[in-house]
Amino acid sequence: MSGQASGTLEKPRLVIHGRKVVGGVAEGEALVTKETISGWGGVNAMTGTVIESRHELKGVSFAGKILIFPGAKGSSGWSGLFHMTRLRGTAPLAMVFNIMTTKAALGAVVMRVPTVTECDADPLEVIQTGDWVRVDGDAGTIEVWDSKPGG
Amino acid sequence: MVALTSAEQAMLQGDDGKAVQKAMELLVRYADALGAESFVETNNVAGVPGSSPPWVKEYYADDGGDYRAVFCRFDLDADEVFDVPRMNAFSCHLQGGMDPQLWREQGMDDAAHDNFVSDEGDVAGHGIQILKTCTPYLAGNVPVMGEHCAWMESSAVVFANSVIGARTNCEGRESTSAAMLAKRIPDWGFHRDEYRKGHHSVEVQVPVDSIYEWGMLGYYVGDAVEDSIPVITGDISDPSLIRHKHFGAAAASSGGVEMYHMVGITPEAPSVETAFGGAPRGERFVYDQAARARIYETLNSVGSCEDVDYVMLGCPHYSIEQIAQAAAMIDGRKVHENSALWIFTSRAVKATADANGYTEILRKAGAMLMTDTCSAISQAIPQGTKVAALDSAKQVHYLPAMMGIEGWYGTTQECIDAACTGKWKGRLQ
Numbered sequence: 001m002s003g004q005a006s007g008t009l010e011k012p013r014l015v016i017h018g019r020k021v022v023g024g025v026a027e028g029e030a031l032v033t034k035e036t037i038s039g040w041g042g043v044n045a046m047t048g049t050v051i052e053s054r055h056e057l058k059g060v061s062f063a064g065k066i067l068i069f070p071g072a073k074g075s076s077g078w079s080g081l082f083h084m085t086r087l088r089g090t091a092p093l094a095m096v097f098n099i100m101t102t103k104a105a106l107g108a109v110v111m112r113v114p115t116v117t118e119c120d121a122d123p124l125e126v127i128q129t130g131d132w133v134r135v136d137g138d139a140g141t142i143e144v145w146d147s148k149p150g151g
Numbered sequence: 152m153v154a155l156t157s158a159e160q161a162m163l164q165g166d167d168g169k170a171v172q173k174a175m176e177l178l179v180r181y182a183d184a185l186g187a188e189s190f191v192e193t194n195n196v197a198g199v200p201g202s203s204p205p206w207v208k209e210y211y212a213d214d215g216g217d218y219r220a221v222f223c224r225f226d227l228d229a230d231e232v233f234d235v236p237r238m239n240a241f242s243c244h245l246q247g248g249m250d251p252q253l254w255r256e257q258g259m260d261d262a263a264h265d266n267f268v269s270d271e272g273d274v275a276g277h278g279i280q281i282l283k284t285c286t287p288y289l290a291g292n293v294p295v296m297g298e299h300c301a302w303m304e305s306s307a308v309v310f311a312n313s314v315i316g317a318r319t320n321c322e323g324r325e326s327t328s329a330a331m332l333a334k335r336i337p338d339w340g341f342h343r344d345e346y347r348k349g350h351h352s353v354e355v356q357v358p359v360d361s362i363y364e365w366g367m368l369g370y371y372v373g374d375a376v377e378d379s380i381p382v383i384t385g386d387i388s389d390p391s392l393i394r395h396k397h398f399g400a401a402a403a404s405s406g407g408v409e410m411y412h413m414v415g416i417t418p419e420a421p422s423v424e425t426a427f428g429g430a431p432r433g434e435r436f437v438y439d440q441a442a443r444a445r446i447y448e449t450l451n452s453v454g455s456c457e458d459v460d461y462v463m464l465g466c467p468h469y470s471i472e473q474i475a476q477a478a479a480m481i482d483g484r485k486v487h488e489n490s491a492l493w494i495f496t497s498r499a500v501k502a503t504a505d506a507n508g509y510t511e512i513l514r515k516a517g518a519m520l521m522t523d524t525c526s527a528i529s530q531a532i533p534q535g536t537k538v539a540a541l542d543s544a545k546q547v548h549y550l551p552a553m554m555g556i557e558g559w560y561g562t563t564q565e566c567i568d569a570a571c572t573g574k575w576k577g578r579l580q
Contacts, residue, residue: 073407
């Protein structure tokens with residue numbers, strides 16, 4: 001690992017490996033859901049908040065979080081909606097997802113956030129909301145701490 | 152890294168101009184994100200190129216704040232602005248943001264309408280067909296079996312793949328805009344034979360023989376299989392275009408279904424074995440009376456007040472057959488003073504409705520036949536709406552959540568009765 005995460009020497013609890021979808025590096029607090037996410041009609045782009053009825057994240061914003069989710073569903077407006085979150089500053093910092101779809105791939109590309117898929121451990125099982133996560137899209141690695149190192 | 156033909160390499164190098172080059176750059180990023188190994192050629196693209204609300208134009212104020220800026224910076228996700236030529240592929244614009252005539256009734260102001268008119272002029276000027284509908288297959292763009300398309304609109308995508316046997320993924324705004332210029336889309340997913348085979352079984356054990364039943368089954372199927380391909384067998388009958396339209400729209404909303412097989416009904420499912428590409432596999436779901444009742448409850452879980460102040464029909468856009476039925480149901484009646492009835496369709500279908508007198512029947516009853524959009528797309532509902540009634544499982548999935556209102560799901564007859572009485576009397580039929 002680069003060892004530059006938060007300028008800390010603290011070792012991550014866990015490192016998992018996957019495939020690059022979009023390159024770049026970002027770190028922040030994890031927001032994990034086991035439910036797929038709708039873009040258009042399921043998220044308010046102005047706030048980055050999930051609005052879908054009955055969704056476990058209803059009312060929760062992913063703005064500034066590392067979004068860890070099974071995959072995309074619903075309208076073909078997924079990429080456009082998430083693209084708008086980039087314009088509004090409400091996009092997630094990075095994404096990790098399990099199921100590859102055109103919606104999630106295109107959305108990640110136009111959001112321009114580090115994104116990894118096809119992980120060697122199920123990120124929905126081994127990462128919890130609130131964990132501190134560093135996603136390196138180019139290397140395809142996801143480092144996980146219980147809390148912000150040195151924080 | 153996606154492999155490029157010499158023609159694609161030339162596009163990427165700029166031989167066909169800056170706009171095509173930038174389109175190809177985006178498509179390469181997208182193909183690599185998917186893990187696609189090559190592109191397929193397409194000459195049938197349906198998207199929402201360049202149209203945008205004023206705030207998006209304002210965001211690109213430094214780049215001119217116009218259609219050109221939005222197309223370059225947002226649609227092609229380019230970091231610069233350049234001239235955009237006429238599109239190279241046969242290209243269609245899907246649904247838009249307001250009715251071209253009844254926009255005031257939809258609550259739009261002059262500025263929003265001016266923006267709409269300006270965008271539409273640019274869309275037409277770039278050689279993109281103004282279909283303005285979520286049902287392009289009812290308005291002049293019917294693909295054929297095996298045709299490679301690049302379509303947006305989940306309900307149109309699932310229809311094209313499942314009912315027609317055309318080949319398209321559920322594309323997004325940026326990929327379709329790029330494909331209009333480059334005539335390419337990643338050869339991934341539904342473009343490939345192996346991807347089109349079934350994953351899970353759904354056995355239908357209750358009679359599904361009306362548009363209402365097909366809609367509920369669709370919502371169940373999407374909820375059950377999520378984004379997988381279901382193979383549906385059993386007591387499903389009387390297929391028709393509008394039933395497929397509602398089934399697919401519902402399945403694409405509750406799950407992410409982009410293709411389904413109905414054995415003996417859809418073209419790539421002459422048998423269970425063919426639909427699965429071998430022996431059946433995956434999970435087996437059963438749609439019985441209990442499942443049906445549960446889906447009805449789910450669809451009506453956002454309804455409690457029985458005073459209905461808005462009835463919306465036309466999700467996906469109504470066909471001429473549905474408009475004729477609605478006109479017959481309301482002929483001689485009046486929409487209640489505490490309620491409103493808006494029916495949505497395409498401009499092409501409305502022309503027929505005008506010729507047949509349906510538009511006039513609806514107008515006399517106090518209803519409005521609108522085109523281009525719907526209440527979810529335009530976020531336009533009659534002022535003060537608190538409770539809506541809908542005959543579309545897709546719309547009841549989206550509209551209440553988006554607008555913060557209550558919603559009921561029922562038959563078209565129940566919805567029209569609610570519009571005329573102001574009261575919801577729907578129950579599981």
